[in-house]
Amino acid sequence: MVFDYTKLVRPNILNLEPYRCARDDFKEGILLDANENTHGPSIADLSTSEDDLQLNRYPDPHQLELKQQICNIRNQETTIQGDKIDVENLCLGVGSDESIDALMRCFLTPAKDKLLICPPTYGMYGICATINDIEIVKCPLNLENFQIQPEDILKVVQNDPTIKLLYLTSPGNPTGQLIDFTLVETILNEWEGGIVILDEAYIDFSPVGSSRSTFVNKYPNLIVLQTLSKAFGLAGIRLGITFASKPIAALLNALKYPYNISNLTSNIALRATLPENVQEMRNKCETICKERTIVIDSLTKLPNVGRVIGGLDANFILLQFLDNNGKPSNEVAKKLYTTLATENKVVIRYRGSELGCEGCLRISVGTKEENKILIEKISEVLPQVTKPSA
Numbered sequence: 001m002v003f004d005y006t007k008l009v010r011p012n013i014l015n016l017e018p019y020r021c022a023r024d025d026f027k028e029g030i031l032l033d034a035n036e037n038t039h040g041p042s043i044a045d046l047s048t049s050e051d052d053l054q055l056n057r058y059p060d061p062h063q064l065e066l067k068q069q070i071c072n073i074r075n076q077e078t079t080i081q082g083d084k085i086d087v088e089n090l091c092l093g094v095g096s097d098e099s100i101d102a103l104m105r106c107f108l109t110p111a112k113d114k115l116l117i118c119p120p121t122y123g124m125y126g127i128c129a130t131i132n133d134i135e136i137v138k139c140p141l142n143l144e145n146f147q148i149q150p151e152d153i154l155k156v157v158q159n160d161p162t163i164k165l166l167y168l169t170s171p172g173n174p175t176g177q178l179i180d181f182t183l184v185e186t187i188l189n190e191w192e193g194g195i196v197i198l199d200e201a202y203i204d205f206s207p208v209g210s211s212r213s214t215f216v217n218k219y220p221n222l223i224v225l226q227t228l229s230k231a232f233g234l235a236g237i238r239l240g241i242t243f244a245s246k247p248i249a250a251l252l253n254a255l256k257y258p259y260n261i262s263n264l265t266s267n268i269a270l271r272a273t274l275p276e277n278v279q280e281m282r283n284k285c286e287t288i289c290k291e292r293t294i295v296i297d298s299l300t301k302l303p304n305v306g307r308v309i310g311g312l313d314a315n316f317i318l319l320q321f322l323d324n325n326g327k328p329s330n331e332v333a334k335k336l337y338t339t340l341a342t343e344n345k346v347v348i349r350y351r352g353s354e355l356g357c358e359g360c361l362r363i364s365v366g367t368k369e370e371n372k373i374l375i376e377k378i379s380e381v382l383p384q385v386t387k388p389s390a
């Protein structure tokens with residue numbers, strides 16, 4: 001198979017001359033090149049550490065130190081020789097939501113090209129596609145095990161050359177199921193007309209070494225997305241990472257807004273990706289996974305609770321609720337969801353309308369105290385919402 005990314009990129013992006021600033025060439029001295037406010041921020045009580053961030057200055061467009069620390073994390077995990085990545089494989093974004101959108105703008109011509117998703121999956125792929133006027137084609141997951149079905153996917157993409165991107169989520173949302181990478185490889189080895197995007201937002205809740213971010217040099221038709229929003233506990237700073245072959249990463253870096261990563265974000269991200277804090281992240285993930293077991297054990301003992309229908313590879317569970325005949329019930333799930341939120345101040349997510357998720361609620365694992373209250377409230381509310389009406 002010969003994969004040629006230049007055939008997939010939109011011509012206007014392939015020929016894009018990226019924005020350049022004087023500071024790409026000169027970084028030191030009296031900096032009067034960018035129309036910044038040299039008198040500083042107008043905040044009277046700025047702390048010393050905030051002042052150190054030089055918030056009156058535009059951020060570094062390249063973030064090489066941060067990219068190197070992220071590469072170090074993934075390179076250390078990989079057990080496969082030859083699959084090392086470096087800073088030129090990375091592009092950083094405002095959360096992975098920005099990366100999801102950037103990939104569409106890079107490869108898909110509005111009102112012409114299409115993308116493929118495998119429901120049930122993360123909703124933003126569809127929303128971004130609609131915003132970009134891109135048609136969505138669907139090829140469902142295997143609803144027994146929430147794995148992808150490569151033969152079906154290949155049939156679909158090979159019959160339609162306008163499908164240029166496939167968005168997969170591993171571990172899945174809302175499924176919580178890690179995708180078997182050998183299935184993804186079947187597609188990577190066969191499909192030269194498009195790119196597989198593997199969204200690994202929840203990857204650090206899976207066993208260490210599960211990420212395939214270091215495979216982007218081996219498979220130039222693979223792009224991996226990650227985020228600091230989940231395992232790193234930093235949804236508020238908005239930092240997403242795209243791993244791609246070097247030519248594709250260069251295009252994405254040319255396409256992004258030059259100052260998309262703020263000084264505040266990079267300061268925190270630089271600290272979060274230091275080895276000692278990565279270890280702290282792993283410890284927290286372990287605690288979350290233990291709490292997940294407690295939540296599952298307690299909830300699945302209750303009447304009208306079915307089974308966890310997804311995998312156990314993320315920081316949430318997809319739990320099925322049943323009617324009094326033991327059948328998965330959207331009515332029960334919806335009533336429980338609403339009553340918990342409106343009368344008990346416990347907010348979880350109704351997912352019953354998603355393909356293969358009949359009667360399901362998606363529950364994020366909370367702190368010990370939050371989980372205790374969650375379990376108490378569900379135990380209390382569930383009998384009310386399943387009581388046969390007189």
Ligand SMILES: Cc1ncc(COP(=O)(O)O)c(C=O)c1O
Nearest residue numbers: 095096097122173201227229240
């Ligand atoms: C599968 C998946 N991808 C991406 C995201 C977005 O992450 P970010 O906060 O980095 O934009 C989410 C958030 O819920 C998600 O579930």
